[in-house]
Amino acid sequence: MPRFVLRRTAQTLLVFVIITFLCYVGLYQLGNPFAAVGEKVIPPQTQAILRETFKLDRPLPVQYLNYLANLFTGDLGIDYDKRLPVFGMITDVVPNTVRLAVTAIVLQLVIGISAGVLAAVRRGSFTDALVSVSAIVAMSMPLIVIAAALRDTFAGTRVLGITLFPSLPRTIAVEVHWYDELLLPAFALALAGLAITIRLTRASMLEVLESDYVRTARSKGLPPRTVLFKHALRNAVIPLANIAAIEFGATLGGALVVETIFQYNGVGYLFVRALRSLNAPLLMAIMSYMVIAFVVLIALLDILCAYLDPRMRID
Template structure:
């Protein structure tokens, strides 16, 4: 088990190093961030001074080593646009993204697992056909199309006098609660990934229902409901748990497209604004956080899976 953990940790460090260096190269190719500040074109002298101040005149390798060294002290740099610490901006946006990830995952798991189990239980029935067909249709529809449709359909709609879905684009001076901000992007992300969970839960459940221990349970006279939900479902949920861990890791890094569509104040929307401003430090910090969140969650999922099934760690 120790060897397995060391290999997984080394793989995680390698991924972080390669990704952060690639991100630094990418934002460098994005262009000079000080060419235009506000609506004014900067003089070559002013641009040279700003590049020197922020160390952008240094070679790429030097800038990367300095970036890695600053990470050891928790320094993510200074925002080019507002001259604020990047860490403060991530600290404000990350909880919103984490809340969105949990809400979307809850929708995906609760409804996906329930529908998958029902479809497997009623295998080859009309209900199974409807659930399977709906899952296929949802899979075909691109996520951004679903987001745009929900935005145009529900934006500004009130429920019993309460504006459950705030108007988008946002109006200046109009304050909304975190729950109002959360509804539409969480529904979009949750429903978008629902089909995969339904298909995986249904397939795993069908496999479990054909296992020997289920036949034994039936031979003992247990009710079908008890067999399905107490015995088969428990074992069928292992692949769903692995998929959910990957989904959570990806969502914790921020969903750029969906957060931008709904102007949700998370890491994804912050990244889009940083791209428009050519704000290198913020883009780098969000990339690092997103990749780190994803690989850490995946590593934890691998560790738990290896602990449950020793064949995984011995075969690594």
């Protein structure tokens, strides 16, 4: 097990270095982040001063190593646009994106597992067909379509004089609490990955329900509910652990679309605004931290699965 942990850690570090290096080259070496500000062209002398200020006049390996050191100390420099510390801008919106991602994953797992179990238990029935068709339809719809449809349909909805979801586009003068603006974009993200959870749960449940230990439990006269939840479901949801981690990474990527459509003040919305202005320090910092979050999560999941199932360890 220790060898597996060391090997998986080394793989994680290698993936992180390769991805961040390619992003760094693409942002800082293949383009000129100081060529212009909006429609105003910056003189070459000013560009040279800016490159020296942001330490971009050094050899590429030195630049990248300096950036890695700064990445883990939080010293990511100053935003090109607003002249604010990049690290502070990111930490201000990270809690919003974490709340969005966690809520979306919880909704996706609760709804997806429930629907998948129901379809498997009632295999071949109208309920099974309805769940399967709904999953295929949801899988076929792009996330941007789902988010835009929910926004146009439910934004500003009022029931008994109470505004369930804030109106969009949002004006600066209107204050909206985080819990008011959270549910609709989280539901959009959950719908985008719901089909995979449903289909995987259904397939896993059908396989487990035909296994020998479930037949043995039934032959002992155990109640159907005990057989379903204690013996079948516990084993059927094991494959969902890997999917949950992958879906969390996909949720972080989907947040770019959903947060922009719903004007949700998170990391994704900040990234899109930085992309519009080609704000290289902010773009690089957001991409780096998202890569760290994803590869670390996948590595921890692999280690956990290897601990639970020794067959996964490759010595």
